[in-house]
Amino acid sequence: MRTKAIGLLNQRYLPRWAVFLLDIFICLVSFGITYLILEGTPLKFQTVWPLWGRAAFFIGMNVFFFYIFRTYAGIVRHSTFTDVFRVAAASFLTAFSVIVFNTAYFSFTDEKIFLTTAAILYMFLSFTFLLFFRIVVKESYQYLRRMNSGNLKKRVVIVGMDNQTINLGRALTSESDQSFHLVGFVSEDSSNKSLNVLGKPVFLTPIHKDSTEFSALMVKHKIDGILMVRDSLSVSETNEIVEAALANELKVFNMPSVENWNKKEDLETQIKHIEIEDLLDRYPIEIDTEIIKNDLENKTILVTGGAGSIGSEIVKQLAMFNPSEIVVLDNAESALYEMELYLEQNFPDLNFTTVLADVRNIERLEMIFTSFKFHLVFHAAAYKHVPLIEKNPYEAVGVNISGTVNLANLSVQHGIDKFVMISTDKAVNPTNVMGASKRAAEMYVQSLQEKIGTHTRFITTRFGNVLGSNGSVIPHFRRQIAAGGPVTVTHKDIIRYFMTIPEACQLVLQAGTMGNGGEIFIFDMGKPVKILDMAERMIKLSGFKPYKDIDIQITGLRPGEKLYEELLNDTAQTLPTFHSKILVSKVPVGDFHGVNMKIQAIVQATTQTKKTEVVMRIKELVPEFISQNSEYQMLDLHHQN
Numbered sequence: 199m200r201t202k203a204i205g206l207l208n209q210r211y212l213p214r215w216a217v218f219l220l221d222i223f224i225c226l227v228s229f230g231i232t233y234l235i236l237e238g239t240p241l242k243f244q245t246v247w248p249l250w251g252r253a254a255f256f257i258g259m260n261v262f263f264f265y266i267f268r269t270y271a272g273i274v275r276h277s278t279f280t281d282v283f284r285v286a287a288a289s290f291l292t293a294f295s296v297i298v299f300n301t302a303y304f305s306f307t308d309e310k311i312f313l314t315t316a317a318i319l320y321m322f323l324s325f326t327f328l329l330f331f332r333i334v335v336k337e338s339y340q341y342l343r344r345m346n347s348g349n350l351k352k353r354v355v356i357v358g359m360d361n362q363t364i365n366l367g368r369a370l371t372s373e374s375d376q377s378f379h380l381v382g383f384v385s386e387d388s389s390n391k392s393l394n395v396l397g398k399p400v401f402l403t404p405i406h407k408d409s410t411e412f413s414a415l416m417v418k419h420k421i422d423g424i425l426m427v428r429d430s431l432s433v434s435e436t437n438e439i440v441e442a443a444l445a446n447e448l449k450v451f452n453m454p455s456v457e458n459w460n461k462k463e464d465l466e467t468q469i470k471h472i473e474i475e476d477l478l479d480r481y482p483i484e485i486d487t488e489i490i491k492n493d494l495e496n497k498t499i500l501v502t503g504g505a506g507s508i509g510s511e512i513v514k515q516l517a518m519f520n521p522s523e524i525v526v527l528d529n530a531e532s533a534l535y536e537m538e539l540y541l542e543q544n545f546p547d548l549n550f551t552t553v554l555a556d557v558r559n560i561e562r563l564e565m566i567f568t569s570f571k572f573h574l575v576f577h578a579a580a581y582k583h584v585p586l587i588e589k590n591p592y593e594a595v596g597v598n599i600s601g602t603v604n605l606a607n608l609s610v611q612h613g614i615d616k617f618v619m620i621s622t623d624k625a626v627n628p629t630n631v632m633g634a635s636k637r638a639a640e641m642y643v644q645s646l647q648e649k650i651g652t653h654t655r656f657i658t659t660r661f662g663n664v665l666g667s668n669g670s671v672i673p674h675f676r677r678q679i680a681a682g683g684p685v686t687v688t689h690k691d692i693i694r695y696f697m698t699i700p701e702a703c704q705l706v707l708q709a710g711t712m713g714n715g716g717e718i719f720i721f722d723m724g725k726p727v728k729i730l731d732m733a734e735r736m737i738k739l740s741g742f743k744p745y746k747d748i749d750i751q752i753t754g755l756r757p758g759e760k761l762y763e764e765l766l767n768d769t770a771q772t773l774p775t776f777h778s779k780i781l782v783s784k785v786p787v788g789d790f791h792g793v794n795m796k797i798q799a800i801v802q803a804t805t806q807t808k809k810t811e812v813v814m815r816i817k818e819l820v821p822e823f824i825s826q827n828s829e830y831q832m833l834d835l836h837h838q839n
Contacts, residue, residue, distance in 0.1 A: 218270040224331060225260045228324035229253050232316055246311050255311075256320060259295050263288035269328075285328045293321035351379040353419065354451065357426040357439055359385045359393070359400060366427060366453055367396050378451075378469070381419050384412075406438055407445035416446050423449030425469065437477050444738045474672060474736050478665070478696055478727060485708045485777070487519075493574075493616075493711045494519040500572045501526055502557055502605065503579030505533035507664065508620055511703040512576050513537070513550075523549045525570055528579070529556040557601030560608075567608045575609055576706070577602065578620045580636065587632040588757040588828060591812045592804045598635035599642070600801055606643050609654045616655045618710045619643055621718070623662040623695065623763040629826040630758025631813060637820050640718065642797055645790040647716035655715030659706050660783075662695030662723045662763055675733055679740050683748035685733045688755050692730070693762045695723035709780055716787065720772065722779040726762065757828045793819065 233249070247255070264270060267284040296317040304310050356363045356370075363383065370380045382399040393400040403411045415421075424443050428436060443450045452472040499516055503509035504526030510533075513526055526541075528534045531554060538552045551570075555562045557579050580598050581587050587594045602619065609617045621640055624633030643656040665672055671694070678685045702721065709719040734744045742748045755761070772781040796819040803812045813830045817823050825831045 214270045218264065220331065221264060221270060221328060222257065222261060224327045225257050225324050226253070228320055228327055229256050231323055232320045235319065236313065236316055241313060241315060244310050244312065246309050252312060255299075256292070256296060256317075259292045260288065260324065263291050263295075281332065282329060285332070286325055289321050289325035289328065292324070293317045296320075351377055352422040352449065353381050354378050354423045354425045355381050355384045355401065355416075355419075355421055357384050357405065357424055358430070359383055359387060359395070360430065362427040362430050364395060366425070367398065371396050371398070378425070381421060384415075384424070405442050407441040409442065412442055413446050416448060421448060423451055425451040425453060426472075428452045428454070428472070433477070436472075440472060440477060440739075444735075449741065450739065472739060474732060474739065477735065478724070485704050486711075489711045490707050491519050494521055494707070496520065496522045497573040498523045498570055499525070499574045499576065500566075500570070501576045501578065502528070502601075503577075503620075504528050504552075505530050505537040506578060507699060508703065508706075509576070509578035510537055510540075511699045512578060512706060513541070514544075515700070515703050515707060516576075517541070517545045517548045517550075521549075523551065523570070525551050525553055525566070525572070527553045527555050527557075527566070529554065557604060558596045560604045563604055563608055567612045572609075572612070573615050574710070575605060575614055575617045576620070576710075577605055577617065580620070582622070582632060584624070584630045584632050584758050585756040587635070588630055591631045591635075591809050591816070594631050594635040595800055595804050595812060595816075598632070599638050599797060602639035603642055603797060606646055606654075606656065610646065610652055614654045616657065616710060617643065618706065619656070619658045620706065621658050621660040623660060623723075624760075625660065626763070628820060628823045629760050630828065631816065631830075632758070634816050634820045634823040637823070638797065638800070638816060641788055641793050641819065644716050644718075644785070644787045645793040648787055649790045652715075655713065657710055657713055657715065658718040659709045659721070660718055661697055661702050661705070661721040663697070664699045664702050665696050671729060671732070672736070675736050679737060679742070679748060684751045685737065685748060686751050686753045687730050687733050688753055688759060689761060690730050690752055691728070691761055692755075692759075693726040693728050695726050695763060697721065697723055705777075705779060708777055712775055712777075712780070713782065716784075718783045718785060719775075720781045720783055722781070755827045758826060760826065 267288050269281070269284045269288055296312055297314055300310055300312045300314065300317070356367055367380055367383065370378055380396075380398055382401055383395060384401045384403060384405060386402070386404055388402065401415055403409065403415055405412055424439065426436070426439060431439070440450050450472040451469050453469050494516060499521050501509050501513050501516070501524060504513050504524075505528035509526075509528070513524055516524055526534065526537055528537075534552050534554055541548060541550055553566060555566060557563065579601060581593055606617060608614075619639065621636050622633065624630065625637035625640055626633075628634040628637055640658050640660075643658065646652060647654075647656045663670060675685055705719075705721050709721075712719065730750070733750055737744045737748050737750075740748075744750055772783050775782055796815070800812065800815040800819065803815045806812075810830065810833060813825075814833050817833060824834050
């Protein structure tokens, strides 16, 4: 029975032509019943027109008004008052038209074609049957849906007892179309003992993975998952609840707080599976928007790499501070076009220009700087994928070093007020070409700052991995899990710092308001995360068992990859700033002439066929660059000898 019911529920909606034909059939039946009822009364039908002619006129008028009011256009199983009104209007106007025609015919011929009583009776019968048809279909569908809901809906409990969770429970119990069946609430607060809320019990039990009481409760009530309002819980509380759920093989669902509900969306679409990002030890970042506004308002701003992960978020956040104009520069055609469409749709009042250009092309950059008269530059254009850049050091030099040199020199020449460069934790004691190239770029802008006559303030921001960026590990793991595995981790002990893209960009804007130039600002990235633990947890959150349903394979460190990243080197000194998440580092700054000469040597080496020559020149500029798990390790051995 259940299988048949599900089959009916899954059927496509009845085609409009089928509804139209069924309505005509109902009208024919109504006319026939009208004739049979009146045939047994003293009232006699007129014989001017034959019976079939009268029936055709009645049905024809009904069809005409069906078409006018589009009574067949609605989905029968979801009929509303509007649909009922359309049917009523069609039935009434059919009878009215018949009576008017009959009266007009009588005035000219002194004969009647129809009985007025027949027209009125037909109106009531046809409307009743048409309405009954829609009610039967709708109620049958709802009955089948309710009959199967106990089997199809996920049985869930809501964690916690407060206004947020009660409002969520009320929404779940009041909307029958939800795919969740609320069994009750779970609370650790003893004051909630013996409570009954919204007709649902409140279960008093500790919520942690070793709680036998919690496990027994879940088994007893056949719970499929737990639902929580993530915004009202701390990271540690969330992690504890998730661990308890995963230990009992339960699904974990997340719901925004009531004030963040999107009223335009169904409640169910706002209930999401909890993501790994929600479980990382991150805390809300507060920024001084007034200081940032004073720094950015009515300014013309260039964002390089403006269509990339970081650059695009910087553009979106800049747009909220009323700049005079934002120029979004990128060499990725499709991504830049997508960014243009996004800004047009979401920031219709923003004055912006998208520029397709390459930071390696100094002549093109000169034209752009001359045309726009920038006040600020946010430099996010860079190559960042460690293994790929390790094999292509020429490109690292071209974009990460030469591109930065081009932009920095033009900023000085055109009197730019501020140049904010996005760097990376991989620039600290680099073990790969990518990190070393970013450190070389840092060294150039720092030394340029010390050059006599430099008006531009050069500010460097340095942070670790950002969640969800192009090529980052979390989207990669998601794709591997979706494909059925295996999930690949390079080393069982590898750890990384993580920050969300909006968080990182908020701190970039805040750091941009600080300092006199030449500083490197370092972001507090929170606690490091073990990548293997992350992979295991992501598999569990997806409803699978690690190593059983989806395997995890250790593939070995990639060329140039570290077990852990550093944010400072040993010689650096850090000082706090007025923002708790931002530290300032004043690393030793080289002489501009010496740094510039070595960078020119690096660039010159890219004209040669040997990429080892390029890397050797980078090592001469960045002496702390010691290659790991790389073909360039022989250069370090040669240097030591």
